[in-house]
Amino acid sequence: VIRVALDVMGGDSAPAAPVQGAALALAAQPEHDFILQLVGPTDVIEAELAKTAIPRDRIELIEAPEVVGMAEKPVEAVRTKRRSSIAIGLGLQKEGKSDAFISAGNTGAVMAAATLILRLLPGFQRPAIGSPLPCADHPVLLCDAGANVDCSAEELVGFAQLGLLYVRDVWGRENPAVGLLSIGEEEEKGNAATKAAHQLLKSSGLRFVGNVEGRDILFGQVEQSGTFDVVVCDGFCGNVLLKFYESVAKLFHQLVAREAGADTARSDPFRRIWHFLDYQRFGGAPLLGVRGVCIISHGRSSPEAIASALRVGVEAARHHLVQHLTSEFGRAAEA
């Protein structure tokens, strides 16, 4: 049985949204093949559970009396609050009592705690964030989406390895391919790290489609070299892109409301478009490079987004992502 731990105190609408998300996830998958571990102050969780119809035999309550606020300084919060829902939830995985951890809480604190508690795979200085992007044909994983700035070529290659394993195990992509974000298709285009990474990726044995330009990302393919599932870039560029994409969707919404009217913007076809563009439907971004499964959801996550994130955690555990990562990077470290 898979056990997935949920940070009940994480996110702007905690504890209501996480608990409702848990109820949705359990209702959507009636098979009893996973158990949700609700982590937080037990009395708070009990009060929230009283409002829902969650089957008690499919949940465990894990006491964690401390809460890390959304605006707290990450490293300090992790150092001083050893019994926070984040620390306790991740600690379960360390002790072999859990298979995945999901939080919509303070991203920096989750990253710092995951690094400290789960520890990093060989070759990584920090975890990377994999962010699923809504794309024309199929979602693409952008990695790193914000954790590592000033990346070396070797780090970019590491992101490629992490991303490829993730989309294979969790998204079920067979034989996935990776592209390197750059400013031209030719291998001599790009900044220093990108040009060096291109050479390393070419000889890495990974399925590498070459450089991907800004305009290619959302269409998941490069003209000459085929489709890709993962786009690799440093966390500076990745973070800028991700936030920019969100804001373009917001701008479109305003433009449609202004030019075609608020009714059009609220109509069914446009609801479908806004839903399509809402990356929350993917349920969260995996923290990659740690020895465990840790999914970071948006602070504004709805119950539906939390439920999606829980499903992501279940998939990662079901397909043995951690074992695959450990074995891949163990080999790499030996070689």
Added chain:
Amino acid sequence: VIRVALDVMGGDSAPAAPVQGAALALAAQPEHDFILQLVGPTDVIEAELAKTAIPRDRIELIEAPEVVGMAEKPVEAVRTKRRSSIAIGLGLQKEGKSDAFISAGNTGAVMAAATLILRLLPGFQRPAIGSPLPCADHPVLLCDAGANVDCSAEELVGFAQLGLLYVRDVWGRENPAVGLLSIGEEEEKGNAATKAAHQLLKSSGLRFVGNVEGRDILFGQVEQSGTFDVVVCDGFCGNVLLKFYESVAKLFHQLVAREAGADTARSDPFRRIWHFLDYQRFGGAPLLGVRGVCIISHGRSSPEAIASALRVGVEAARHHLVQHLTSEFGRAAEA
């Protein structure tokens, strides 16, 4: 009288689009305060002129027998084709016979030729590309949009100075402000160059609103610190962003056609939206950091886009952009 040189052989639809663009620009501004210099093989220009009704007293024909192809290697093309429309057109400015140069031709070749012929302002290793972005409220200039990768903090500050002078002189923005693209509002967020640039910008005397995140760009403002007119970043990030933005607009078009139908996507409100998002309406991107006015238009520029670019060239000349740049950077070099 202002004289603006146009590369008649530049762009995918040359010579037709440039000559039609010239006709539009002259028709739109009936005052005789500028003269267009049409640069290219004179016989080709004459043949094209025969199809339009351009008043001959407002144009000059400048013979340039060689043509640089869109796919030619820039540096080689500039070295071997000294009598190309690009080289001759820029040479006019060098000789004091012209005030601006506009080309929809091979971007790399225009950059290389502008660097060689116009020369750079003190402190620059390469020119920077300023790219106007369609934004919610008012356009924002993104600089650098692709020419300089691996930028130093000093280069980023240079882009800020260039961009601010440009939007003041050409867009008529009074007391414009600049933001620094980063991954958080706090000054300690960002990569090494960005963090150092933040400190330099704070003490530069420029109107600096601080860090701007990806989500802020299109809304032209940062919550705490107010609105901005220019966003500064390295050319890697800028190029990725610019191409990504284009592709989001394309994706959105596909989504509207798919979900709401092709008729909706073609209806007037949506035509206005596609026009709003089409950065071609701004007519081109200034090459900044050279001792002259050089506007690069998209290779696919329509006659309307060429006409806009010509107007940009006229504005830059009318407001003495080059004199202001030379004096600002002359002072900086002395200090």
